[in-house]
Amino acid sequence: MTFSATVFTGTSLDGCIARPDDDIEWLTSRGEKAGDLGFFEFLDSVDAVIMGRNTYDKVIGFGEENWPYGDRHVGVLSTTLPEGADPRITVYRDMDTLVADLDQRGIKHVYPDGGRLVQTFIRAGRVDRFIISVAPVLIGAGHRLFGELHEDVALRLDAVADLGGGFAQLRYTVEK
Known part of the structure; x- marks a missing residue:
């Protein structure tokens, strides 16, 4: 068994997902005018959320009461986050272990x-769909959604x- 993966994200028109200092205010402040961009409907379609360490740190910074993932499986791919750091998550050290565990759990749709x-999922050929909400702003510099590809x-x-x-x-x- 294998799962499908859908990337759901917001970017600036110039392809950034965050400023160099990880700030996303340029997205969240504008996003209020557009609502949740379909995020919660999308989230209802997934069995598991997998994030990197930086994203995990950002999410827990929103506070315990703002954990958006409910009781679905949440994993963090990280070589530095201690296992058992958070009872709501599973820490994975590498992509092979992550894929094997998701398959064993019977996960069908991953975010x-x-x-x-x-970028790791893309390079591993594990992304099946993209849903990209483009904000009406150029921020000039920051973390790009897409990195170098082989x-x-x-x-x-x-759809548009x-x-x-x-x-x-x-x-x-x-x-x-």
Whole structure:
């Protein structure tokens, strides 16, 4: 058994997911005009959320009462986060262990979250779909959604939507 993975993220028009200092205020402040961008409907479709260490640190910084993932499986791919650091998560040290555990758990749909983690999933050929909400702003510098690739990743455009507030949402399927 194997799972499918959908990247759901917001970017600036110039492809950044955060400023160099990890700030995302440019996205959240504008996002209020567009609502949740379909995030909670999307989240209802996934069995597991996998994030990188930086994203995990950002999420726990929102406070205990703002944990958005409910009781679904949450994993953190990290070589530095101690195992058992948080009873809500499973810490994975490498991609092979992560994939094997998700398959063993019978996970069908995964949400990989976090810039470097998404890039790891892309390079491993583990992303099946992208849902990218593009904010109406150029921030000029920051963490990019996509990093260097060993080969092209062919995409099929499935839908484009005007979400309001100047946001456009692009939906792509990875052609494998």
